Amino acid sequence: MVGIKDVARRAGVSIGTVSNVVNRPHIVSPATRSRVLSVIEELGYVRDESARQLRAGRSRIMALLVLDLANPFFVDVARGAEQAAHDADLSVITCNSGQRVDREESYLSLLAEQRVRGLLLSPVDTSGAALETFRRSGIPYVFVDRKVPADEASSVSVDDLAGGELAGRHLLETGHRHVAFVNGPRILTQCRDREQGLRTALEGSGAELSVIETSELDVESGRDAGARLLGMSPRPTAVFCANDLLALGVLQAMVGAGVRVPDEMAIVGYDDIEFAGAAAVPLTSVRQPARRLGQTAAELLIAETADPENRPPHRSVVFKPELVVRASTQYRR
Numbered sequence: 476m477v478g479i480k481d482v483a484r485r486a487g488v489s490i491g492t493v494s495n496v497v498n499r500p501h502i503v504s505p506a507t508r509s510r511v512l513s514v515i516e517e518l519g520y521v522r523d524e525s526a527r528q529l530r531a532g533r534s535r536i537m538a539l540l541v542l543d544l545a546n547p548f549f550v551d552v553a554r555g556a557e558q559a560a561h562d563a564d565l566s567v568i569t570c571n572s573g574q575r576v577d578r579e580e581s582y583l584s585l586l587a588e589q590r591v592r593g594l595l596l597s598p599v600d601t602s603g604a605a606l607e608t609f610r611r612s613g614i615p616y617v618f619v620d621r622k623v624p625a626d627e628a629s630s631v632s633v634d635d636l637a638g639g640e641l642a643g644r645h646l647l648e649t650g651h652r653h654v655a656f657v658n659g660p661r662i663l664t665q666c667r668d669r670e671q672g673l674r675t676a677l678e679g680s681g682a683e684l685s686v687i688e689t690s691e692l693d694v695e696s697g698r699d700a701g702a703r704l705l706g707m708s709p710r711p712t713a714v715f716c717a718n719d720l721l722a723l724g725v726l727q728a729m730v731g732a733g734v735r736v737p738d739e740m741a742i743v744g745y746d747d748i749e750f751a752g753a754a755a756v757p758l759t760s761v762r763q764p765a766r767r768l769g770q771t772a773a774e775l776l777i778a779e780t781a782d783p784e785n786r787p788p789h790r791s792v793v794f795k796p797e798l799v800v801r802a803s804t805q806y807r808r
Contacts, residue, residue, distance in 0.1 A: 477518045477519055477520045477521075478520075479493050479494065479520070481518060481520070482511065482514050482515055482518060482520050485514045485517075485518065486510050486511045486513075486514040487510075488507060488510075488511060492507065492511065493511055493515075496508050496511040496512065496515075497515075534589075534590055534591055534592040535564070535565050535566060535592065536565070536566050536567070536568055536591055536592055537556075537560055537565055537566070537567050537568075537591060537592050537593050537594070537595065537773065537776060537777075538567070538568050538569075538570060538586045538591045538593075538594045538595065539552075539553055539556050539567050539568070539569045539570065539594075539595040539619075539769075540569075540570045540571075540572060540579065540582050540583070540586070540594065540595070540596050540597065540598075541553065541569065541570070541571060541572065541597045541619070542571075542572055542573075542574050542597050542598075542599060542620075542663075542692075543571065543572075543573060543574055543692065543693075544569065544571040545693065546692065546693075546718070546720060546746075546748075547746075547748040547749060547750065548718070548719075548746040548748055548763065548765050549597070549765075551748075551765035551766050551769070552597070552619060552620070552765050552766070552768050552769035552772075553567070553569050553769060554766055554769065555765065555766035555767060555768060555769025555770035555771075555772075555773070556595055556619075556769035556770065556772060556773040557769075557773075558766075558769075558770055558773075559769070559770045559771075559773035559774050559777065560773055560777070563777050565592065565777065567595075567773070568591075570582045570586070572599050574599055574660065574663075574691065574692070575599065576599050576600045576605055579598065579599045579600060579605050580600075580605045580608075583605060583606060583608065583609040584608060584609070586609065586614075587608065587609045587612040587614060590612075590614070591614060592614075592776075592780050593614060593615040593616060593617070593776040593777075593779065593780045594609070594614060594615070594616040594617070594776075595616070595617055595619050595769070595772050595773060595776060596616055596617070596618055596619060597618070597619045597620045597621060598618070598621060599662065599663070600662075601621070601662065601663070601664050615776060615779045615780055615786070616628055616776075617629045617630065617631065617772045617773075617775050617776045617779070618630035618631070618632070618772075619631055619632075619768055619769065619772045620632055620633070620665065620763075620768060621664055621665070622664075622791060622793060623791070624791075625788070625789045625790065625791045626789065627789070628789055629772075629775045629776070629779065629789040629790050629791065629792075630772075630791050630792070631768050631771045631772040631775065631792045631793075631794075632768075632791075632792070632793055632794070633763045633764070633768070633793070633794045633795070633796050634793055634794070634795055634796060635664075635665050635668035635669045635672060635796070636668050636669075636671055636672040636675070637672060637795060637796055638668075638669060638672060638745060638761040638763075638796035639668065639669040639670060639671060639672020639673040639674075639675070639676065639715075639761075640672040640673070640675055640676040641672075641676075641761055641796060641797075641798040642669075642672075642673060642676070642715045642743045642745070642761055642798070643672065643673040643674075643675070643676025643677050643715065644676045645743065645759070645798055645800070645804065646713045646715065646741065646743065646804070647676065647677065647680055647682060649713075649741065649804055649805060651682070651711075651712050651713035651741060652680075652681065652682045652683065652712075653682065653683045653685070653709065653710075653711045653712050653713070654673075654677065654682055654683070654684055654685070654711055654712075654713050654714070654715065655684075655685045655686070655687060655704055655707075655711040655713070655714040655715070656670055656673055656684065656685070656686050656687070656714070656715050656716075656717075657687045657689065657697065657700040657704075657714060657715070657716040657717060657721050657722075657725060658670055658686060658687065658688050658689065658717045659688075659689055659690075659691065659692040659696075659717045659718065659721065660688075660689075660690060660691070660692070661688065665717070666692075666717050669717050669745060670686065670717075673715055683711075685707065685711055687700045687703055687704070689721065692717060692718050692720055692721060693720050693721070693724070694720050694721075694723050694724040694727070695724060696720075696721060696724060697716065697720060697721035697722060697723060697724015697725045697726075697727070697728070698724040698725070698727055698728045699724070700716075700721065700724065700725055700728075701724060701725040701726075701727065701728020701729060701732075702728055704725065704728070704729075704740070705728065705729075705732050705734070710740075711740075712739070712740065712741065713740065713741040713742070713743070713804070714740065714741070714742055714743070715743045715745075716742070716743065716744050716745065717745055718744065718745045718746050719744035719745060719746045719747065719748045719750065719751045719758060719760055720748075721744070722742050722743065722744030722745075722751070722758055722760070722803075723744070723750065723751075723754060723758070725742055726742055726754060726755070726756060726758065726803070729742070730755060730756075736756045736803055737756070737802065737803050737804050737805045738805075741759075741803060741804040741805065742756075742758060742759070742803040742804070743758070743759045743760065743761070743803070743804060744758045744759070744760040744761070745760060745761045745763075746760065746761070746762070746763050746765070747760040747761065747762035747763065747797075747799050748760075748765075751799075751801075752799075752801060754803075756802050756803050757801035757802045757803060758801055758803045759798070759799065759800050759801045759802075759803045759804040760798075760799050760801070761796045761797070761798055761799075762796060762797040762798070762799050763794070763796055764794050767794065768794065771792055775790055775792070
């Protein structure tokens with residue numbers, strides 16, 4: 476591997492001169508700069524950015540650790556974070572825990588070792604135990620899609636209690652009195668809050684609620700939940716799903732069984748990913764501003780890492796969800 480010493484030797488200059496050509500070319504004479512650049516091109520020298528950052532004690536790389544990159548919601552979160560980082564001349568590396576605590580712990584350990592500038596985290600382990608070792612590294616972090624007390628860390632989230640209520644009220648208004656909720660892993664705060672919001676909306680209405688829990692928040696789990704719905708007697712007339720991937724799986728199960736959506740089964744999802752509106756029966760969904768979540772979280776982290784000696788106070792930013800009504804629900808009255 477070609478190093479800076481090789482370039483200096485071939486060009487007949489000092490290591491400091493080569494460094495200046497790479498980092499501060501304006502202070503080097505044109506003739507010397509041209510000679511050094513020719514040698515750099517000839518030898519194929521590439522600056523060791525990680526070593527430079529280690530010496531300076533300032534990395535230009537932030538990390539984003541999300542629950543599931545197979546979910547388009549988190550892809551949009553990543554896009555928002557990357558845009559904010561790009562605007563600040565920084566970069567983002569994205570890691571996927573796959574909703575597994577052991578993988579989350581492994582990534583947190585690795586990112587601490589690599590001394591990233593900061594971390595954007597959508598955690599699996601909401602107890603904070605997996606984060607403990609990383610916290611001792613002193614590297615700043617911001618929670619994404621999860622609200623925490625501001626004295627602990629900055630966070631950017633959506634009011635999932637309100638989102639669950641939006642879905643529940645919509646189903647009541649469209650005449651449904653037997654509703655099912657297809658939930659994901661209850662270890663996730665988002666899943667618990669969406670269920671609680673739904674229960675709040677249905678409270679006192681006389682509506683019956685059935686809950687189906689899944690171990691994953693994906694389409695396959697939604698299909699399995701759909702099969703369980705089909706076997707229920709009496710069968711619910713509407714289902715609210717903890718995310719759009721589950722809802723798409725339920726929709727596939729209903730269509731495959733000849734159940735008419737929304738006439739025999741209304742379906743509401745959560746996130747409003749791009750595929751929700753493009754489904755065979757376009758899905759009603761509770762919209763989260765995914766890109767704004769990622770962008771805002773990255774901006775908070777950038778602000779907290781701009782001056783390590785004078786960090787601003789932590790902030791908690793909470794966005795309001797929005798119900799987007801499409802063909803998968805309809806008025807029954």
